Amino acid sequence: MFTGIVQGLGEIVALDKKGGECRLTLRPLFVLLDIADGESIAVNGACLSVETHNRDSFTAYASAETLSRTLLGGLAHGSQVNLERALALGERLGGHLVSGHVDCLATVTELRPSGQSFVYRLTFPEEFAVEVIYKGSVALDGVSLTVNACGKDFLEANVIPDTRRRTAIRYWRPGTRVNMETDMIGKYVRRLLEARNAPAASGGGLNREFLLENGFL
Template sequence: MFTGIIQAVGHIASREARGGDARLVIDAGALDLADVALGDSIAVAGVCLTVVAIDGAHWTADISAETLARTTLGALRVGDGVNLEKALRLADRLGGHLVSGHVDGVGTVARIDDDGASQRWTFRLPRELARYVAVKGSICVDGTSLTVNEAGDDGFGVTLIPHTLAATTFGARRAGDTVNIEVDLVARYLERLHA
């Protein structure tokens, strides 16, 4: 589990195709790997990946064909920035919301508008996910816990404050970019209970 509070921005150091799968080596940037062990989970752009090797400030993850096809990780290139968060410990603060690291779908940045020092962002997402998005509810975009300002049949809007723009990959994003979307866990479970 994760919180959606990004701890560092890392970069893809290398990418190796392995049949239909891939192996990524990630430069952890400012993320402290001192307490990370083989088998631990780290969210990369909102996708929970397993650490299979650690070498100084770099760590390695294997990515299945399923994950490559259902997330933005399949399009990552060497040098691309990625939001990073180590898995939540039971004693940690929950500053964002509960995030599983299991991406529900890929969305698109539809529009970015200045709003004072902040920015208002509009995203498009698959229609089948829109029913899980509620105004003032939580949503996870590229691993970042955000509060929904607007919700529609095929998208939603959020406000990004200057800190979020500076501390995540959002500062480098543009309209048309694709993003990983994870809807709120509570919304998914509530639907299942009522089915």
């Protein structure tokens, strides 16, 4: 589990691609103490497990499933990525609950200044619009951001100067594609509603019995 508060940037120093899989070697560009083999680290919002590590770098394996759903397969030697270690119980939840399981890809279509900040507009597949709400949260390349505007296939988020400085958002331009994870709570609500609104033939549906059972009548 993560929070979307990126701890710093990492640099890809090696890529070992075999078939549809890839093993990445990353060098943190900040002090990352006490890494343990097997721990989870989010790389541009995708949860990966540390296989091996030394004082300067660590390796992580990305399966074919991970590569098919994220942009990790498009990284190259020298690419900079957002890094966040898994949340420890008792730590501050500064962003929002992020699983590290990327839902879809989003594309930057516009950025415009707003005071010292920048507003980014991104498009994404329409099927995920129901999980993106005004003033809700979204993780873009692992960065927790607040949705300031949204529609059937787009969202806008304000990025403050410190976030741009600390993350790879500084490199985003129109056309940049990013990993997107929608709000975890929204996913569960959507699944619950889908189950509750199942066709009457399957025993579900919105009817008097359902309203009575759930205290609406």
